[in-house]
Structure formats: structure tokens, C-alpha cells
Amino acid sequence: MPRFFCPAPLHTGAVLELPAGAARHVQVLRLQPGDSITLFNHGPHWESGSADSSPGGEFDATVTQMGRSHVQVQVGAHRAVEREALREVHLAVVMPANERMDWLVEKATELGVASIQPLISERSVLRLAGERAEKKVAHWQSVAVSACEQCGGNRVPRIYPVAPLAQWLRGLAASNAQEIDAVRLLLSLREGSHPLRGWATANVTAPAVFLSGPEGGLSATEEEAAVASGFSAVSLGARVLRAETAALTALALLA
Numbered sequence: 001m002p003r004f005f006c007p008a009p010l011h012t013g014a015v016l017e018l019p020a021g022a023a024r025h026v027q028v029l030r031l032q033p034g035d036s037i038t039l040f041n042h043g044p045h046w047e048s049g050s051a052d053s054s055p056g057g058e059f060d061a062t063v064t065q066m067g068r069s070h071v072q073v074q075v076g077a078h079r080a081v082e083r084e085a086l087r088e089v090h091l092a093v094v095m096p097a098n099e100r101m102d103w104l105v106e107k108a109t110e111l112g113v114a115s116i117q118p119l120i121s122e123r124s125v126l127r128l129a130g131e132r133a134e135k136k137v138a139h140w141q142s143v144a145v146s147a148c149e150q151c152g153g154n155r156v157p158r159i160y161p162v163a164p165l166a167q168w169l170r171g172l173a174a175s176n177a178q179e180i181d182a183v184r185l186l187l188s189l190r191e192g193s194h195p196l197r198g199w200a201t202a203n204v205t206a207p208a209v210f211l212s213g214p215e216g217g218l219s220a221t222e223e224e225a226a227v228a229s230g231f232s233a234v235s236l237g238a239r240v241l242r243a244e245t246a247a248l249t250a251l252a253l254l255a
Contacts, residue, residue, distance in 0.1 A: 002029060003038040003058070003149045005156055010041050010059050014075040021142070023071040026063065031071075035063045039075065043148070043156030044141065057081050058154055083152045085112030085255040088207040090182060092117040094165065094214040096243045097125040104244045105140045105159065109147035111251040114207075115158040116140070121165045122219045133162040165222055169229045172209075182207040186231035187246055188223055193235040200253045208254060212247040 004022040018026065031037070040058040060076035091108055095101050095118045108116060118137070120127055128136055140159045148156045183206050185196070211226055218226070227233065236249055 001036055001038050002026070002031070003040065003152070005043055005145045005149055006039045006041050007043060008041060010039055010075055010078075012059070012075055012078060015064065016073065016075070018071045018073060020069075021145070023069070026071045027066070031063055031066075033063050033066060037061050037063065037073065039073070040148075040154040042154050043145070044158040055080070056154060082154055084155055087205045087254060088114040088182065089251060089254045090115045090117070090207075090209045091247060091251065092119055092168065092209060092211045093247050094119045094121045094124055094212065094218070094243070095126045095128070095162070096214065100244045101126070101136075101140065102143055104247060105143045106147045107248050108251055109144045109153065109157055110151045111248065111255050112153065113157050113251055114155075115160065116144075117160045117168065118162045119165045119168055120162065121214055121222055123214050123216050125214065128162050137161055165218070166225065169225055172229060182209045184209045184226075184229070184231040185211065185234050185250075186218075186223065186226045187212045187236070187250060188233040189217060189235060189240075190223060190233050193233040196234040196236055196250055196253055199234060210247075210250055210254065212243065212250065215243045 002025070004018060004025065006018060006022060008016060017023070026037070038058050039061045042056050055078060057078055057080040059078050061073045062076060063071060064074050065072035089112070091113050093104065093116065096104060101118070105116060118140070137159050144157050144159060183203070185199070185208050187210070211231055213222070223233070236246060241249060
């Protein structure tokens with residue numbers, strides 16, 4: 001059954017219009033009144049102050065009207081089903097170039113990442129700022145929504161605004177309050193790094209903030225700054241992986 005993210009309060013019996021993106025997808029699929037779909041609403045576009053109004057899980061829904069640019073549905077039964085990872089992993093990653101960041105966001109969402117913080121470091125190839133950065137973040141958020149719809153997840157990860165690594169480290173606790181109690185892990189080839197696999201096995205559900213650098217890694221100065229901010233160095237083994245591969249490998253081990 002087709003699944004759609006609907007950033008609005010959902011409750012059985014409600015009649016509502018789907019957001020533009022979901023409505024276009026329904027039309028592309030050539031669905032008709034009477035057809036069934038699935039809706040979920042836990043994500044960054046709608047944050048409720050009341051836990052009762054956001055029960056999580058997903059809802060059955062039925063298409064009731066099809067217009068040229070709008071789709072109306074009636075919300076049906078709620079299903080308290082979740083397919084999320086055992087632990088919350090917040091990925092802070094220095095953005096890879098070209099289309100690799102799109103691919104990373106998509107696959108990280110499929111692996112159950114809780115949030116993604118795009119970063120700029122000394123060795124960054126991709127450098128974004130201003131309106132260009134805002135458009136990219138909006139695009140990546142859409143990629144995450146689509147990936148969540150496809151993979152069965154009910155919690156769309158938040159994509160944070162692009163930030164310089166040094167600035168992000170300075171304001172880590174203030175800007176990402178939900179991550180204060182998470183273990184901070186730094187992907188590193190430095191001597192003394194501990195195997196990530198061993199840590200993940202010993203700490204099955206502990207939430208984590210995982211920092212991954214660009215191709216060529218973070219500079220020595222940046223790594224020292226991360227360690228000073230409470231990050232512990234971990235490694236994926238002897239092989240040198242591409243930046244996006246390394247981040248996703250770490251997520252797979254932590255999921």
C-alpha cells in the first residue's frame with residue numbers, strides 16, 4: 001500500500017487534503033477515490049506540543065476526492081507500528097561532493113538515522129552558504145521524506161542547517177538539546193581509536209552522535225577539537241573507505 005508523510009495532526013475520521021508533494025505522488029500513481037493509502041506524520045515539518053495529538057505509528061486512509069492539484073482523504077484506523085532502529089543515532093557528516101550527499105541522506109534514512117547535521121570542514125570540497133545552502137537542506141529533507149515513505153519508517157529524520165564544523169562543536173549542546181545525553185563518537189584513523197563494532201555490541205541501545213569527516217578525514221586540529229568536545233575516537237578497521245561509505249557503514253553497525 002502506498003505510504004505518504006502528512007505533516008498534520010492525524011486522527012481517525014478526519015478529512016483532510018494531502019500536502020502538495022504527496023498529492024502529486026497520488027496522481028502519478030493514478031489512484032482513484034476509494035483507493036487505500038497509509039499516512040504517517042512524525043517528522044520535522046510538524047512538531048506537536050501535545051503527545052496525545054501525535055500518537056506515532058501510522059494510519060490507514062482512503063482517497064475521497066481527486067482534483068487537478070489536490071487530493072482529499074479520510075483518515076481511518078490507527079496502527080501502532082514502528083520500524084525504527086533500537087538506538088537513536090544522530091549523524092554529523094562533512095558533506096561529500098556531487099550527488100553523493102543525496103545518496104547518503106537516502107541510505108542513512110533507510111538505516112534509521114534520527115537526524116543529519118551537514119558540516120563544512122577544512123578539507124571540504126562542497127561548500128554551501130546562504131540561499132544555496134537553504135535550498136540544499138530543503139532538498140535533502142525531501143529526499144529523507146521519500147526514503148521514509150519507501151522503507152516503512154514512520155519517523156522522518158531532521159536535516160539541520162549547514163554549519164562549519166568548528167561552530168557546530170562550540171554550540172553542540174545548545175543547538176542539539178536532544179543529543180546532550182548521547183555518547184559522542186568520532187570516526188578516526190588516529191592511533192588509539194577503538195573498534196566501533198566492539199562498542200556497538202557492548203552498548204546495544206545507547207544513543208549516539210556520530211561525527212564523520214570528508215575524504216581525507218578531518219585535520220589533526222579538527223580532531224583535537226572534537227575530542228576536546230567529548231568525542232571518543234573509533235575506527236571501522238584497516239580499510240580506507242570513501243567518506244559516504246564510512247558514514248553508512250557506521251550507521252549499519254550502530255542500527
